[in-house]
Amino acid sequence: MDGYYAFMLVSTALVLMMTIPGLALFYGGMTRSKSVLNMMMLSYGAFAITTIVFVLWGWSEGWAGAGNGKLIGNPFELFGLKGVSWHSAADGTGSGYVGVLFQLTFAAITAALISGAIADRVKFSSWMVFVPIWLTICYFPIAHNTWAGGFVFKHLAQQDYAGGTVVHINAGIAGGVLALIIGRRKGFAKDPMRPHNLTLTMLGAGLLWFGWYGFNVGSVVLAGDTAEKSTAQFMSETGFTFMNTTIATAAAMLAWLAMERILHGKATSLGAASGIVAGLVAITPSCGAVGLFGAIVIGVVAGALCAWAVGLKYKFNLDDSLDVVGVHLVGGLVGTLLIGFLSTSVAPGGVDGLFYGGGLKSLGDQTGAALFTLVWTGVGTAVIGLAIKYTMGWRITEEAEVEGIDFHEHGETAYDLAPLGGRLGHSAPSGLPASAALEGAK
Amino acid sequence: MDGYYAFMLVSTALVLMMTIPGLALFYGGMTRSKSVLNMMMLSYGAFAITTIVFVLWGWSEGWAGAGNGKLIGNPFELFGLKGVSWHSAADGTGSGYVGVLFQLTFAAITAALISGAIADRVKFSSWMVFVPIWLTICYFPIAHNTWAGGFVFKHLAQQDYAGGTVVHINAGIAGGVLALIIGRRKGFAKDPMRPHNLTLTMLGAGLLWFGWYGFNVGSVVLAGDTAEKSTAQFMSETGFTFMNTTIATAAAMLAWLAMERILHGKATSLGAASGIVAGLVAITPSCGAVGLFGAIVIGVVAGALCAWAVGLKYKFNLDDSLDVVGVHLVGGLVGTLLIGFLSTSVAPGGVDGLFYGGGLKSLGDQTGAALFTLVWTGVGTAVIGLAIKYTMGWRITEEAEVEGIDFHEHGETAYDLAPLGGRLGHSAPSGLPASAALEGAK
Amino acid sequence: MDGYYAFMLVSTALVLMMTIPGLALFYGGMTRSKSVLNMMMLSYGAFAITTIVFVLWGWSEGWAGAGNGKLIGNPFELFGLKGVSWHSAADGTGSGYVGVLFQLTFAAITAALISGAIADRVKFSSWMVFVPIWLTICYFPIAHNTWAGGFVFKHLAQQDYAGGTVVHINAGIAGGVLALIIGRRKGFAKDPMRPHNLTLTMLGAGLLWFGWYGFNVGSVVLAGDTAEKSTAQFMSETGFTFMNTTIATAAAMLAWLAMERILHGKATSLGAASGIVAGLVAITPSCGAVGLFGAIVIGVVAGALCAWAVGLKYKFNLDDSLDVVGVHLVGGLVGTLLIGFLSTSVAPGGVDGLFYGGGLKSLGDQTGAALFTLVWTGVGTAVIGLAIKYTMGWRITEEAEVEGIDFHEHGETAYDLAPLGGRLGHSAPSGLPASAALEGAK
Amino acid sequence: MKLVTAIIKPHQLDEVKEALEAFGISGMTISEASGYGRQRGHSEVYRGAEYTVDFVPKIRLEVIVDDMDAKSVVDVILKAAQTGRIGDGKIWVVPVEDVARVRTGERGTDAI
Amino acid sequence: MKLVTAIIKPHQLDEVKEALEAFGISGMTISEASGYGRQRGHSEVYRGAEYTVDFVPKIRLEVIVDDMDAKSVVDVILKAAQTGRIGDGKIWVVPVEDVARVRTGERGTDAI
Amino acid sequence: MKLVTAIIKPHQLDEVKEALEAFGISGMTISEASGYGRQRGHSEVYRGAEYTVDFVPKIRLEVIVDDMDAKSVVDVILKAAQTGRIGDGKIWVVPVEDVARVRTGERGTDAI
Numbered sequence A, B, C: 001m002d003g004y005y006a007f008m009l010v011s012t013a014l015v016l017m018m019t020i021p022g023l024a025l026f027y028g029g030m031t032r033s034k035s036v037l038n039m040m041m042l043s044y045g046a047f048a049i050t051t052i053v054f055v056l057w058g059w060s061e062g063w064a065g066a067g068n069g070k071l072i073g074n075p076f077e078l079f080g081l082k083g084v085s086w087h088s089a090a091d092g093t094g095s096g097y098v099g100v101l102f103q104l105t106f107a108a109i110t111a112a113l114i115s116g117a118i119a120d121r122v123k124f125s126s127w128m129v130f131v132p133i134w135l136t137i138c139y140f141p142i143a144h145n146t147w148a149g150g151f152v153f154k155h156l157a158q159q160d161y162a163g164g165t166v167v168h169i170n171a172g173i174a175g176g177v178l179a180l181i182i183g184r185r186k187g188f189a190k191d192p193m194r195p196h197n198l199t200l201t202m203l204g205a206g207l208l209w210f211g212w213y214g215f216n217v218g219s220v221v222l223a224g225d226t227a228e229k230s231t232a233q234f235m236s237e238t239g240f241t242f243m244n245t246t247i248a249t250a251a252a253m254l255a256w257l258a259m260e261r262i263l264h265g266k267a268t269s270l271g272a273a274s275g276i277v278a279g280l281v282a283i284t285p286s287c288g289a290v291g292l293f294g295a296i297v298i299g300v301v302a303g304a305l306c307a308w309a310v311g312l313k314y315k316f317n318l319d320d321s322l323d324v325v326g327v328h329l330v331g332g333l334v335g336t337l338l339i340g341f342l343s344t345s346v347a348p349g350g351v352d353g354l355f356y357g358g359g360l361k362s363l364g365d366q367t368g369a370a371l372f373t374l375v376w377t378g379v380g381t382a383v384i385g386l387a388i389k390y391t392m393g394w395r396i397t398e399e400a401e402v403e404g405i406d407f408h409e410h411g412e413t414a415y416d417l418a419p420l421g422g423r424l425g426h427s428a429p430s431g432l433p434a435s436a437a438l439e440g441a442k
Numbered sequence D, E, F: 001m002k003l004v005t006a007i008i009k010p011h012q013l014d015e016v017k018e019a020l021e022a023f024g025i026s027g028m029t030i031s032e033a034s035g036y037g038r039q040r041g042h043s044e045v046y047r048g049a050e051y052t053v054d055f056v057p058k059i060r061l062e063v064i065v066d067d068m069d070a071k072s073v074v075d076v077i078l079k080a081a082q083t084g085r086i087g088d089g090k091i092w093v094v095p096v097e098d099v100a101r102v103r104t105g106e107r108g109t110d111a112i
């Protein structure tokens, strides 16, 4: 089983790469040029702080007392990983340092995902305070409930192969709630705030897709009681999840492009990048639950629905800046709920959904788990968000927002492509914000 | 053998990464800034549509009835992967979902490679129609003939370790024929059409090199009859192909740079990136056939010859925009044919070429296989290309071409780096095309 | 053990990816837009030339006669890899082609690292001459002394898990010495020379972090005498090094950001990227020597100290352009020396440092090894640097430097983002240098 | 005819444009510029090195107007561009001897 | 001496340059500009949000000419820049009181 | 009042700016421009295809000055911008009829 183990090492590195630099680029390219560095910093910062928190109490809070049927694990039981074997077990039960690290990268990207909803306007310090608290109150409990045999799983036995509820619905609802609490950017829905560098977004989406094989396929948990059985399970289950991940993503991309063509007349590259992510999100919980046909359906529904959903924020006047709700919440729900219909006992999950004669049980379990996540994290995030709002505050000044958060929060501007090396204010593409720092925009 | 299996999972993800985002960046950086998104979309779109086609009938058409000595497999035999075990076999025979997926990524990148020849001027819809038809008529048959014991292999037993004929000669000739049928861009050989962002091209070339280890090294097919023998073969053969791939690529890069210095006085970064790809292309068929010395020779010849060959298109007045012929066809031929001379029985291929006392047999086999591919795909592509030309048509309007295909086909422009966030037409680097949409360029 | 072997294949590819494109992007983004291609070419060129040298005599000079207690191996013993089995041994002793390739990628990145100290001003040809000589005189001997049971290791038995002395102190001192010999760029410490594209630097840092898991975790050398023991060692040791690498890097990034906030008021993205690299550098030698607590301390010290050290070059008036001394020398020393304090026998290294009751022995060994590297490579680099200076010369002309090394040395400019496709000199962001080629800057 | 050139803060562009439209001006040409004046630039710190930007981004706006409109146009721009803060910019008026509209070939006042 | 300033469509630049050369003009200065006029901008859609660009890219060309050449130069540009489609641009002529060539220090007509 | 416009080499900007400051000029506006003249452009080679840049990057500098300062300002710029090499640039002076400072609304000489 050292092959399985080697794959876990690679998978863990891949999931890290999804956040750093994958997600940072995907998000960064979508912001305006005056905000790209801050956007990337929210991902990088989230990863770093999550690492510390996870090792101290996160692993313990999420995974201590696995199977205890409780809402959380005891954060002190394995504090600082004491008692966790670094002689990683080869049986794939998730114990050992590599198991911890694999989970760590999931927590980090979930936190980073949220940042897309609140682009361009929050203090870096507030973000760095928010992340550890949010993980503690919202992430580790949901992970415990879903993956460590906690309360919800005990009662619902929902299927969430790689994080439909834990990662995507979780980040999606948190993003939506935070965007509501933190408020809209100056100029939202009035000024154009179009992506400043779509090649970065395309690159980011590509790296996300690549890394997602670590995310989904690496999420296999061996249950075989002999080495032979474990090996067999490793081979068959990963083939399955790899196939579903690939085909759903391709289908979602095509569906998003088709939907765009219908709605706006043209299929865009931002749509392709978004469709990729929507498909990956939706197949995350379901890649071990459905067959080929199910995967295609999930991809198509996710791509088309998300393509439509991202327009809603203008209706609700909610500045979910980079569509965390529209892509991760909606996509996560699609994947989580469609399991109830499309799950098949042929797949590794072994459960038949409504369409495969399994009745309503699976749909109920999935819906329950989704609701639990929505409520728990919705409330939790609201509490944290409001607490920060009324203490240290979330927003940079309006002037700083107009001038550019990169310069204001980080003292930098991303690009200096001009012949004179940015010595003219204007030749620094983001020079404006910088200068405005002194002049004060209107 | 779960180690071999883990490596196949990673290799498959790596080859996906070669197209998305590797090739897309490599090509995208070489286009003008008004075309980069479209260029990337041709790769992303090709990958998505190939996924669907491959799972439906591609695998079956290429691999059903392996060893049958026919020109194609029966596309309906394994339609929709029915009958393909997702309990992937550990014996490496290529069956099982992972074998399918690995091959899927090869088909996708081959289609995507073609797009470089027809940059900046074709309708996205025509491309999305072309790809599945081309795969069906040209790719799956060549793959069957070469890798699944089809007609050609039965008679010639050519060596093509990872796709010299199937991928590179195939894409190269298809690109050349399509460029001829579709015609030149307005301003070809008159207007400068220089790369708009060489950092993207360098990044793309780097990712291609990285991913190519999945491509070449992952192409090992285990034939050992016991687990021990399979393991031994896995270890020795991959060490060999990894070494050859590395050294030929380095040699080709240096040779291209030297050639440039001789021809034009300066060694360029575009030359380095191109040399890398030329070397990788040439070592693709041969990495299992030659030894260290052979790999260096192949690298040097490929680098130098391709560096010279990319200039020919101006002589022939053929707008092979990003040199698919000059790099993939020429490089693919170099690698395929030099096997006839440099192949050694010490290598995994086990065949001696002309220089190693094996006589002309190998050279004959290699030449025959190359010719077969050139003719088959040359004719096939011409038929498809002309059929599309006279039905839905290939070209965007001349105005749209001048204005920029990104805006015209996708309603987007790649960059908005200006202080005012692109509100001045001109500060959007690609603003011109956009505006021209209304004014109509001369 | 084919899992271990599969991991080595992937690790080797990952370390290649660290240089191409990782380091090239990290460095390239920090230069001015008129120098980015040259900066990337120094990395790409270094990799290509190292490949040839390594296969010819590098491996032999470094690893032939392992354990002989001498200063170097015999460069002719295994010349051209003759006698090296391509049937890579599965016991992980480093023999076999994959062992060679893994080491090859280390030599290449070490050479490439040096280039950051001499950005924007050296002839590409001089660099391509320097690299093979430097490897021969400075790299292979240090590698032999440290990793192949050479003279130093025999007497000091220092711990250097993945290259604190061999890679980072080595490249750091070489960079410092070269910068001194080659001299300052025109305008150093007077003209602003700020990073031209921080998204590239962030991307590069992200890819470096990702690839570093190949670098550090892949550096496991199996010593288990049975397959079971080897497997157990593989699993436990890699879990350890993976954990330490992750946590030290996160800690270093946070420490750098904190230090910046204290020193300059703002935490920058360049700081985050730099902190990541500083942490990775410091944990490189120590990832197998310390525990969780030690890793955090090493990360914090490296991040904070390097953040401060990068400012020193202005004091010493040394144009170490991209801070190779400040990050790699200082970070390498932090990691190497702190082992003397923080090493614990619980870790794979099995040695107790000062804080764990091991007395001064470890500190002495580490200090000795560091000093040896500093002196050996300091002197060696000075000799090579001066020899080149007084023969072929290092510097491009001052005019060319002002005008831009990309155009001068490579005949290219990196970006052409303008509507008119760079037909106006100024709309090519790097047009200035180009034009100046004819006008001669003052 | 006169050529009115105004150097304004980038963020005032929208207001100035709207004010001119309201006044009845139907065409104008703008470009990016950098200003140097009482308003100073700013500095950024990269790895301990301070980097100063002397010049401040501005928008340069040009309008060709009838002789009689020149004064009012200056007033309109003045009003719309003013924030009262340092760096608000400058306006100047230059005599124009001939004007042509390229599309039609019209000359003089008709061409404005 | 006169300063002829022309706002033209970017794609006409080559023709205008060649026409001026043919006329005997040996020097000129151009810059990027954005125009606002009868010709409207365009809009792009990103994830359902429409984004409008008001201004249209133009080239701003300046030539210093002898008094007597001014009229002909305007004609030359007019002809070369005309496509007949909306947005072709504008030309204006301004009096110049002094000219200097920096390299030589020449003044006046010699400096053109 | 006069408007002095100078087209200079980008690398002379610092010297010109300092010379103007030394002379007592406290404000100016610059922008990027491209020049065409005796100095020719350059060419780059990409995969065997030659690519020619006709235009050479320049800085365009504008200063509004008092009538009496115009001549001296031209001299100051001339001196600071001169390298003696081809492509040094051009300076011209145009009469200005009105000037306004946007922040204060001042008009005429006070507004300079």
Ligand SMILES: Nc1ncnc2c1ncn2[C@@H]1O[C@H](COP(=O)(O)OP(=O)(O)O)[C@@H](O)[C@H]1O
Binding pocket: D007, D034, D035, D036, D037, D038, D039, D040, D056, D058, D085, D086, D087, D088, D089, D090, F026, F027, F028, F029, F030, F062, F063, F064, F065, F101, F102, F103, F112
């Ligand atoms: N003499 C001048 N000639 C040309 N432009 C000027 C002149 N003085 C000021 N400017 C322009 O006006 C802008 C604002 O001037 P500044 O002195 O900063 O502010 P204020 O006019 O509000 O005191 C400058 O950035 C510059 O672009």
Ligand SMILES: Nc1ncnc2c1ncn2[C@@H]1O[C@H](COP(=O)(O)OP(=O)(O)O)[C@@H](O)[C@H]1O
Binding pocket: D026, D027, D028, D029, D030, D062, D063, D064, D065, D101, D102, D103, D112, E007, E034, E035, E036, E037, E038, E039, E040, E056, E058, E085, E086, E087, E088, E089, E090
């Ligand atoms: N009054 C004006 N002052 C300055 N520039 C103008 C003026 N009117 C038009 N322009 C310039 O001329 C360009 C073309 O004008 P437009 O009204 O769009 O087309 P046309 O002149 O063909 O009717 C504009 O984009 C603008 O740059």
Ligand SMILES: Nc1ncnc2c1ncn2[C@@H]1O[C@H](COP(=O)(O)OP(=O)(O)O)[C@@H](O)[C@H]1O
Binding pocket: E026, E027, E028, E029, E030, E062, E063, E064, E065, E101, E102, E103, E112, F007, F034, F035, F036, F037, F038, F039, F040, F056, F058, F085, F086, F087, F088, F089, F090
């Ligand atoms: N007639 C002109 N009108 C406007 N600008 C001009 C004119 N002649 C020259 N220039 C500007 O002056 C610059 C320098 O001119 P050039 O002929 O290259 O060198 P020199 O003046 O040193 O002989 C040109 O690049 C251009 O920007």
